[in-house]
Amino acid sequence: MDPVILTPRLKLTLVTTAEKGSQDLAWYHQLRSNEQSSFWKQVQPIHSLIHGTSKSLEETEKGWKADPPYPTVESPHRVNYAVHRLLAPDTDTTQTEYIGHVNLRSVSTSGDTARALAIPETLTSLPPAAAAATVVIEVGYGFLPAAWGKGFATEAVQAVMEACKATSNAARDFWRPFTKVYVRAIVNGMNGASLRVLDKVGIAKRGIYAWKGEPIFHGGEWRGEVDLHIYGMYLVE
Ligand SMILES: CC(C)(COP(=O)(O)OP(=O)(O)OC[C@H]1O[C@@H](n2cnc3c(N)ncnc32)[C@H](O)[C@@H]1OP(=O)(O)O)[C@@H](O)C(=O)NCCC(=O)NCCS
Numbered sequence: 725m726d727p728v729i730l731t732p733r734l735k736l737t738l739v740t741t742a743e744k745g746s747q748d749l750a751w752y753h754q755l756r757s758n759e760q761s762s763f764w765k766q767v768q769p770i771h772s773l774i775h776g777t778s779k780s781l782e783e784t785e786k787g788w789k790a791d792p793p794y795p796t797v798e799s800p801h802r803v804n805y806a807v808h809r810l811l812a813p814d815t816d817t818t819q820t821e822y823i824g825h826v827n828l829r830s831v832s833t834s835g836d837t838a839r840a841l842a843i844p845e846t847l848t849s850l851p852p853a854a855a856a857a858t859v860v861i862e863v864g865y866g867f868l869p870a871a872w873g874k875g876f877a878t879e880a881v882q883a884v885m886e887a888c889k890a891t892s893n894a895a896r897d898f899w900r901p902f903t904k905v906y907v908r909a910i911v912n913g914m915n916g917a918s919l920r921v922l923d924k925v926g927i928a929k930r931g932i933y934a935w936k937g938e939p940i941f942h943g944g945e946w947r948g949e950v951d952l953h954i955y956g957m958y959l960v961e
Contacts, residue, residue, distance in 0.1 A: 725803050725898055726890075731883045733813050734876060735820050739804040742788035744781070751806045751822045752793070753784040760869045761824075764915050764943055776941070791834070793827070801859055801899065803828040803888075807880045809871065823876060824867030826884045828907075831860045837910055838954070847931045847954040850906060854961065859902035861888075863909050865921070872917070878924045885925060888959045905960040913951035914943055928957040 729736040739748045755761050756778035778784040793804035804827045808820035831837070838848045850858055863884070867877050887895075888905055899905055907927060911918045923929070932953050939946040 725895075726887050729805065729883050729887055730817060731879050733810055734823075734879055734883070735808045735810055735817055736805040736826070736880060736883060737808065739793045739806055739825075741794070742785065742792055744785050748793075748806060749781070749785055749788065752788065752825060753778065753781050754822060755825055755866050755868060756784045756787070758868055761866045764912060764918070799830065799833040801828070801830040801833070801861060801902075803861075803884070805880070805884060807867070807876065809876065822868075823871035824880065825865065826880050827864040828861045828884065828888070829864075831862055831908070834862070837862065838908070841910070841933075841935055841937070841952065843910070843933050843935070843952065843954060847933055848908070848956065854904055857902055858904040858906050858958075858961075859899055860906045860908055863907055863927075865918075877917075877921045881921060881925050885927075885959060899960070903960070904958060906956060907959050908954070908956040911953045911955070912943055913953055919953055922953075922955045927955040930954045930956050
């Protein structure tokens with residue numbers, strides 16, 4: 725993936741390390757330690773881990789060590805960009821301020837949320853003829869509250885989607901052995917801002933699933949019933 729992506733108002737930098745003392749970890753910790761930015765982090769039914777607000781840099785580092793934000797042998801299709809606002813967008817791309825992250829992970833290596841939540845296949849299935857050649861990636865994002873409501877999440881997610889679609893040999897190599905890329909997002913119906921971002925980015929909504937089950941901690945409380953909005957579409961096919 726491109727080490728740097730520039731948009732009219734943003735600079736996205738590819739995360740390459742989770743090391744203590746690194747700028748990448750320090751930026752991510754700003755986000756993870758912010759209560760509002762972490763509000764929709766949930767108990768992951770797959771991993772049985774509680775992701776709330778991170779209480780220390782060590783805790784943030786532990787999370788990234790357990791689930792590295794860059795490609796590894798176990799998880800080769802992992803992508804994470806730190807997002808920065810350009811302070812002088814018309815004249816200078818070096819003066820920036822960190823505002824958030826956009827994250828992609830393959831469901832085959834990170835655990836399939838759709839399967840764990842028993843989401844009906846009608847909302848997640850792929851054409852059988854294409855499924856074996858397809859990598860399914862889940863998109864996630866979070867921004868610092870001071871940057872909300874300015875279209876930055878939409879601009880950043882759109883830019884990452886475009887980078888996924890790049891047709892250079894390097895871009896194609898990144899997805900090997902897969903030749904098709906399908907992007908998915910599963911969002912709590914009460915997270916209006918996130919639903920709106922996905923609608924604006926243009927990822928198709930496949931439907932809504934009224935999930936019921938063992939309570940999960942999501943959006944500030946334990947919930948045994950959640951309307952899950954399932955988005956998904958092919959980026960490369
Ligand atoms: C979701 C989030 C990334 C959106 O970031 P953002 O930079 O404010 O997003 P944008 O400005 O690009 O778009 C937000 C849109 O949602 C709308 N919106 C905001 N709050 C809303 C709400 N409660 N209900 C409905 N729409 C809402 C905004 O008006 C805007 O739409 P518009 O451009 O048509 O006016 C940000 O709120 C965030 O980081 N939240 C916490 C983490 C999170 O929820 N991540 C997603 C998990 S699925």
